[in-house]
Every structure is written in structure tokens, then in C-alpha cells.
Amino acid sequence: MTDRYCVFGHPVGHSKSPAIHAAFAAQTGDDIEYTAIEAPLDDFAGAWRRFLAQGGRGANVTVPFKEDAFRLCDTLSQRARRAGAVNTLILGDEGETRGDTTDGVGLVSDLKRHGVELSGARILVLGAGGAVRGVLEPLLVEGPEGLLVANRTAAKAEALAADFRDLGAIVGGGFDAVEGPYDLVINGTSASLAGDLPPLPDDLFAPGATAHDMMYGAEPTIFLRWADERGVRTVDGLGMLVEQAAESFFQWRGRRPDTAPVLERLRQAL
Numbered sequence: 001m002t003d004r005y006c007v008f009g010h011p012v013g014h015s016k017s018p019a020i021h022a023a024f025a026a027q028t029g030d031d032i033e034y035t036a037i038e039a040p041l042d043d044f045a046g047a048w049r050r051f052l053a054q055g056g057r058g059a060n061v062t063v064p065f066k067e068d069a070f071r072l073c074d075t076l077s078q079r080a081r082r083a084g085a086v087n088t089l090i091l092g093d094e095g096e097t098r099g100d101t102t103d104g105v106g107l108v109s110d111l112k113r114h115g116v117e118l119s120g121a122r123i124l125v126l127g128a129g130g131a132v133r134g135v136l137e138p139l140l141v142e143g144p145e146g147l148l149v150a151n152r153t154a155a156k157a158e159a160l161a162a163d164f165r166d167l168g169a170i171v172g173g174g175f176d177a178v179e180g181p182y183d184l185v186i187n188g189t190s191a192s193l194a195g196d197l198p199p200l201p202d203d204l205f206a207p208g209a210t211a212h213d214m215m216y217g218a219e220p221t222i223f224l225r226w227a228d229e230r231g232v233r234t235v236d237g238l239g240m241l242v243e244q245a246a247e248s249f250f251q252w253r254g255r256r257p258d259t260a261p262v263l264e265r266l267r268q269a270l
């Protein structure tokens with residue numbers, strides 16, 4: 001029987017995950033089916049159970065279910081426990097549900113693909129919501145010189161940084177704590193959606209710096225336009241999307257697909 005996978009979201013019609021995983025499976029020759037399922041807002045666990053009963057082997061989880069997915073797992077990877085969220089559900093050999101999060105490793109893989117040196121880097125992360133929490137551990141594991149989490153609501157960034165202090169030199173604060181230059185600035189706020197730019201100083205970037213926005217679209221985000229005007233390398237969130245998918249695929253299938261051609265095709269279709 002064909003192994004079934006899906007992405008759960010609400011809404012989920014816009015998801016690129018079915019196309020990405022179909023491309024991965026075509027590459028590796030894996031015989032899988034991958035669909036998008038809109039789970040009811042009040043019964044994510046039921047949707048997962050029904051999917052398992054229909055031959056489901058694993059799933060990706062997107063907004064707004066990553067915390068619901070976290071709560072229903074029988075076992076969690078260390079990085080998922082830290083993130084407080086799960087974007088990858090895996091049916092284990094004993095019928096148990098395992099939870100993982102691949103967003104952070106996806107970000108790190110994409111940054112490395114662009115040649116960004118994380119070890120010894122001065123990193124600024126903007127935002128302190130779930131998206132940022134999900135990437136802090138993999139960033140800190142790379143050994144940056146320091147990592148500042150800066151957020152509109154300073155207290156949220158301070159509390160978030162405190163949860164990761166055992167992993168490295170991380171501090172949190174308001175935007176007024178920003179003190180460049182930084183080698184890498186990651187925008188993990190949803191401000192771009194509203195066309196807003198966090199208040200940032202003109203001397204934010206060190207020579208050779210990189211600006212990354214977790215968002216993507218046909219046009220660069222307002223943050224990446226601002227960074228581009230300052231002459232630094234800009235990277236949007238499309239590569240992170242494909243890399244996190246590849247890590248999920250690896251968790252399910254034990255094979256690593258080649259992300260480059262898949263990313264190129266998605267880019268052209270934006």
C-alpha cells in the first residue's frame with residue numbers, strides 16, 4: 001500500500017508542501033501520496049487519528065496547529081521540546097506518535113547553502129513569537145559569538161532568551177537594545193505582513209553581512225528591500241521552507257532529497 005503523508009493546516013489550500021514532497025518523492029523513487037488536509041480548529045488530535053486510520057504514516061503541521069501537535073505526541077525530539085512546537089509528526093514502529101520540528105535546521109541549512117558562517121557570528125533575531133522560538137536552538141548550536149532577540153514587546157524577548165541561556169550567549173530586549181553591527185539579521189516578526197519595518201539603525205550590518213526574512217513572496221519583503229539598499233546579501237524564507245521539508249522527508253523516509261532543483265522550480269512559480 002502507498003504510504004500516506006499530509007500537511008495539516010487551517011487554512012491549508014495555499015500550502016506548497018504537497019508540491020515539494022511530490023518533487024522529493026519523484027527524485028528518490030519513493031512511492032508516497034502527500035495531500036493537504038484542513039483540520040477542524042477544535043479537534044486537531046481527531047484529525048490526526050483519522051488520518052492514521054486511513055494509512056497515514058506522517059504529517060507536516062502548519063499554522064495554527066503546531067502547539068496542538070506538540071501536545072498529542074507520545075515522544076518528542078529534544079529540539080521539538082525546546083521549540084514547544086511540532087511541525088513533523090511521525091508514526092513510530094510501535095504505533096506511537098513521535099514529534100519533531102524541522103524549521104530551525106531548515107533555516108540553518110539554508111543559511112549554510114548561502115555560505116553564511118554562523119560560528120563566531122554576531123546574530124540579531126527580530127521577533128519573539130513561535131516562529132523565533134522554533135529556530136533558536138539550531139542557531140545557538142552553531143556557536144555564534146552572541147545572539148540578541150529583539151522584540152516590540154521587550155519582556156517577551158527577555159523571557160524567550162532566558163529559556164535558551166544554557167545553550168549559549170543569548171540575550172533578549174526591546175528594539176532599543178539593538179546595537180550593531182551584526183553579521184546576520186533574521187526577521188522572524190510578522191511585521192512584513194502589515195508592511196511594517198521594525199525601527200532599525202542605519203549601521204545595523206557588518207561588512208559582508210546577511211539579512212534573512214522568514215517570509216517570502218513574489219516580491220522581496222519590506223525588510224529585505226531595506227537591507228538590499230544597504231548593500232548586504234538578502235535571503236528570503238523560501239529556501240527555509242524547502243529545507244525544513246527535506247528534513248521532514250528524511251525523518252519519514254531515511255533519504256535526503258536534493259533541494260536545489262525543487263527550490264528553483266518553486267522560485268520560478270512564485
Ligand code: ATR
Pocket residue numbers: 126127128129130131132151152153156188189190191194196197198
Ligand atoms: P509567529 O508564530 O509567526 O511567530 P506570533 O507568535 O504571533 O507569530 O509572533 C509574531 C511576532 O511578530 C511577535 O514577535 C510580534 O511582536 P509582539 O510580541 O510585540 O507582538 C511581532 N510583530 C507582529 N507585528 C509587528 C509589527 N507591526 N512590528 C513589529 N513587530 C511585530
